[in-house]
Amino acid sequence: MTLVIDNIGLLVTNSDEHGDGVLGVRRDVALVIHGETVQAIEPCGVAGDTRIDAAGRCVIPGFVDSHTHLVFAGDRGDEFVARMAGAPYQAGGILTTVAATRGASTAELQRGVAARRAEARRNGITSIEIKSGYGLTVDDEHRLLEVAAGETADTTLLAAHVVPPEFAGRADDYVELICGEMLDAVAGTCRWVDAFCEQGAFDADQCRAVLTAAAARGLGTRLHANQLGHGPGVQLAVELGCASADHCTYLSDADIEALAASPNRTVATFLPATDFSTRQPYPDARRVIDAGATVALATNCNPGSSYTSSMAFCIALAVRDMRMTIEEAMRAATVGGAAALQRPELGRLVPGSPADAAVLDAPSYTHLVYRPGMQLVALTVERGVIA
Numbered sequence: 001m002t003l004v005i006d007n008i009g010l011l012v013t014n015s016d017e018h019g020d021g022v023l024g025v026r027r028d029v030a031l032v033i034h035g036e037t038v039q040a041i042e043p044c045g046v047a048g049d050t051r052i053d054a055a056g057r058c059v060i061p062g063f064v065d066s067h068t069h070l071v072f073a074g075d076r077g078d079e080f081v082a083r084m085a086g087a088p089y090q091a092g093g094i095l096t097t098v099a100a101t102r103g104a105s106t107a108e109l110q111r112g113v114a115a116r117r118a119e120a121r122r123n124g125i126t127s128i129e130i131k132s133g134y135g136l137t138v139d140d141e142h143r144l145l146e147v148a149a150g151e152t153a154d155t156t157l158l159a160a161h162v163v164p165p166e167f168a169g170r171a172d173d174y175v176e177l178i179c180g181e182m183l184d185a186v187a188g189t190c191r192w193v194d195a196f197c198e199q200g201a202f203d204a205d206q207c208r209a210v211l212t213a214a215a216a217r218g219l220g221t222r223l224h225a226n227q228l229g230h231g232p233g234v235q236l237a238v239e240l241g242c243a244s245a246d247h248c249t250y251l252s253d254a255d256i257e258a259l260a261a262s263p264n265r266t267v268a269t270f271l272p273a274t275d276f277s278t279r280q281p282y283p284d285a286r287r288v289i290d291a292g293a294t295v296a297l298a299t300n301c302n303p304g305s306s307y308t309s310s311m312a313f314c315i316a317l318a319v320r321d322m323r324m325t326i327e328e329a330m331r332a333a334t335v336g337g338a339a340a341l342q343r344p345e346l347g348r349l350v351p352g353s354p355a356d357a358a359v360l361d362a363p364s365y366t367h368l369v370y371r372p373g374m375q376l377v378a379l380t381v382e383r384g385v386i387a
């Protein structure tokens with residue numbers, strides 16, 4: 001089966017071998033998709049079994065969202081309202097969602113994740129990472145990972161999200177549980193292991209223990225770092241060779257140097273919708289990019305600190321408030337996310353790439369920033385299927 005997206009006014013390939021400039025743009029072309037894969041970029045008017053008429057609009061690679069917490073139950077709207085009235089964001093709010101999630105049936109969790117995954121797809125997200133982290137027992141974390149695995153291969157154990165109430169005052173005992181019994185139980189159900197390195201969550205030694213135990217089992221690692229203040233997270237992520245250090249809201253010069261020089265190319269993943277929703281300052285992406293580090297943008301979709309799956313919103317914030325160019329933000333949301341997930345085949349539209357694309361209701365990707373808050377994703381194609 002061949003699917004043709006015809007009459008594309010502006011195609012972003014993200015490859016300078018296949019187009020112009022940093023986004024590799026082509027004008028007035030057709031994208032030919034065979035099965036799940038991009039086959040060719042042709043002049044307009046090429047034949048296919050199914051044809052989408054882009055009518056001069058812009059087509060971009062599907063977004064790669066490398067950081068979400070989609071498996072949860074309950075709602076924290078009241079906490080958001082209180083925060084907007086002046087209450088500070090605290091890591092402990094996660095426990096509200098833990099209680100609701102533990103009490104939810106697996107079928108209920110599956111319905112919630114499927115609905116949020118569909119919402120993300122409507123926003124042009126074609127690849128997604130999904131974390132556990134609201135179960136915090138061996139059985140519940142395993143259950144959440146199984147639910148996540150129904151939607152993506154990029155599942156992440158985030159048992160080190162917050163210390164559960166039954167381990168209050170005994171964080172080290174909980175870390176020992178994660179490093180032993182829990183990892184033994186879930187290692188076959190996750191690709192990644194993550195930890196929340198922050199005051200009120202876990203300290204550097206505890207995070208190091210969790211991620212070292214994960215790496216010893218052959219799992220990839222990532223870290224929530226420097227979200228609410230300066231701390232050891234970013235440099236720990238680089239030291240351990242994590243795929244990404246996520247948040248990076250508070251960065252010292254030494255943190256930026258470490259990211260830029262990291263032997264494993266640890267990606268700095270910015271989550272600006274979180275800084276928006278928690279009324280935090282935005283990260284200084286300009287310094288990080290200028291230093292030469294690899295950066296990504298992700299939604300961090302979760303019920304407490306960033307309840308959105310709009311990558312367009314994240315891109316708009318990155319340009320407006322983090323001093324990224326529109327082209328840098330577009331790349332961070334596509335090939336940047338792919339780097340953070342160590343899936344280099346994602347985020348491009350060139351022959352041989354997975355056929356993941358979004359048709360925009362706009363003549364250019366610049367409208368994602370120029371027209372904030374608008375639903376500009378007209379159609380999403382995921383692995384060659386119109387979603």
Ligand SMILES: [Zn+2]
Nearest residue numbers: 067069224300
């Ligand atoms: Zn997160």
